[in-house]
Amino acid sequence: MSVPLILAPMADLSHRALRELIETFSGCDYYYSEMTSAARILSAGAYEKYYLDAGPRPEKLVYQIEGGKEQNLAAAASLLDKTECAGIDINMGCCAPAILRSGAGAAWLFDSEKTKVMISLVRKNVMRHKLSVKLRIGKTDSFENLVSFCTMLQNQGVDIITLHPRTTKEKFRSWVRWEYIGQLKKELHIPVVGNGDITSVEDLCRRSADGSCSAVMAGRLAVRQPWCFAKAVTGTKFAGSKNAPSNLEETALLFLDLLSKYQPAEFYCSRARRFFYYFCGNFMWAEYMRNELNRQEKITEMAETLKKFFKENPQENKPV
Numbered sequence: 339m340s341v342p343l344i345l346a347p348m349a350d351l352s353h354r355a356l357r358e359l360i361e362t363f364s365g366c367d368y369y370y371s372e373m374t375s376a377a378r379i380l381s382a383g384a385y386e387k388y389y390l391d392a393g394p395r396p397e398k399l400v401y402q403i404e405g406g407k408e409q410n411l412a413a414a415a416s417l418l419d420k421t422e423c424a425g426i427d428i429n430m431g432c433c434a435p436a437i438l439r440s441g442a443g444a445a446w447l448f449d450s451e452k453t454k455v456m457i458s459l460v461r462k463n464v465m466r467h468k469l470s471v472k473l474r475i476g477k478t479d480s481f482e483n484l485v486s487f488c489t490m491l492q493n494q495g496v497d498i499i500t501l502h503p504r505t506t507k508e509k510f511r512s513w514v515r516w517e518y519i520g521q522l523k524k525e526l527h528i529p530v531v532g533n534g535d536i537t538s539v540e541d542l543c544r545r546s547a548d549g550s551c552s553a554v555m556a557g558r559l560a561v562r563q564p565w566c567f568a569k570a571v572t573g574t575k576f577a578g579s580k581n582a583p584s585n586l587e588e589t590a591l592l593f594l595d596l597l598s599k600y601q602p603a604e605f606y607c608s609r610a611r612r613f614f615y616y617f618c619g620n621f622m623w624a625e626y627m628r629n630e631l632n633r634q635e636k637i638t639e640m641a642e643t644l645k646k647f648f649k650e651n652p653q654e655n656k657p658v
C-alpha cells in the first residue's frame with residue numbers, strides 16, 4: 339500500500355468504539371474524530387470527555403473541531419495542542435443548516451478574508467501538532483476558486499488539506515470529482531488527502547496506488563466494513579488471517595460491547611442505530627434489519643435481535 343489510509347470524521351460514528359473495532363482488524367494509519375464543537379470543548383460539558391477520548395491510539399488521532407468564531411477555534415485548538423494526538427483539523431465541509439447558520443463548517447469557504455484571519459490565529463495556537471483542514475470544493479465547482487482558497491490556507495501555515503470534491507449544495511448527490519484531488523495536489527506543496535465515494539476495498543486500493551492523492555480517507559465504507567483498511571493492506575491473504583473477523587455476527591456484537599464500554603449510556607441507542615444503518619448494508623435483508631434494530635430501545639435488545647436474525651438466516655452471517 340503506497341499512501342496512508344485514514345478513517346474519516348463522521349458525527350456519531352468516528353468515536354472510540356468504532357476506532358477500537360477497526361483496531362481489532364489491525365487498524366488504519368490515522369483516525370479523525372467526529373467533529374466536536376469548539377465552544378463545547380471550552381465549556382467542558384458533561385459529555386466532552388467522550389468526544390475527546392483519544393483511545394485506543396492517541397498518536398494516530400486527529401481531533402476535528404468545528405465552530406464559527408475564530409477565538410473559540412483558537413482556544414479549543416490550543417487546549418488540544420497540549421494533549422497527545424496526531425493533529426488538529428478544522429471542519430470546513432459540513433453543510434448542515436444549523437452549522438452553516440453559526441458560521442461554522444462550509445460557511446468558512448464563503449469568505450476567504452475572514453477565514454484567513456481565523457486560520458492565522460489558530461495556527462499561532464497550534465505549535466506542537468499538524469494543523470489540517472477538511473473541505474468541500476465550495477459553493478460552485480470552480481477549480482480556480484478552490485486553488486486560490488487552498489493556496490491561502492497553505493500560506494497561512496495549514497499542513498494538510500483533505501478534499502471531499504463535491505460542492506456545498508451537492509451534499510452526497512452526484513459523483514465526486516476525484517480529478518480535482520490530483521489537480522489540487524499538483525498546485526500545492528502540502529499533502530492533499532482524497533476523500534469521497536470510496537465504496538469498496540478495491541476503490542481503496544486503486545486510489546491509494548494511482549498517485550492522485552497523498553493519503554486516502556474513507557468514511558461510510560469503514561462503518562460497513564470496519565476491516566476494509568486491513569483487507570486493503572493484506573490483499574488476497576486477508577480471508578482467514580488473524581486480522582479478519584470470523585463473521586458478521588461476531589463483529590456486530592463486538593461493536594455493541596465496545597459501545598457500552600466507551601460511550602455514555604445516553605448515546606448507546608442513537609450511535610448503535612447510526613452504525614447499523616451502514617453495517618446492515620452487508621445483508622441481503624438490509625432494510626428489514628435496519629427497521630428491526632431501529633425499533634429496539636436498548637442495545638441489549640439490539641444484540642438479541644441480531645442473534646435471532648443470524649440464527650434464522652445463517653446465510654447472512656458471511657465470513658469476510
Ligand SMILES: Cc1cc2nc3c(=O)[nH]c(=O)nc-3n(C[C@H](O)[C@H](O)[C@H](O)COP(=O)(O)O)c2cc1C
Nearest residue numbers: 346347348349372373472502534535536556557558
Ligand atoms: C453520518 C456522517 C457524518 C459525518 N460527519 C462529518 C463530520 O463530523 N466532519 C466532517 O468533516 N465530515 C463528516 N462527514 C463527511 C465524511 O467525513 C466524508 O467526507 C463523506 O462521508 C464522504 O466520504 P465517504 O464517501 O468515504 O463516506 C460525515 C458523513 C457521514 C455519512
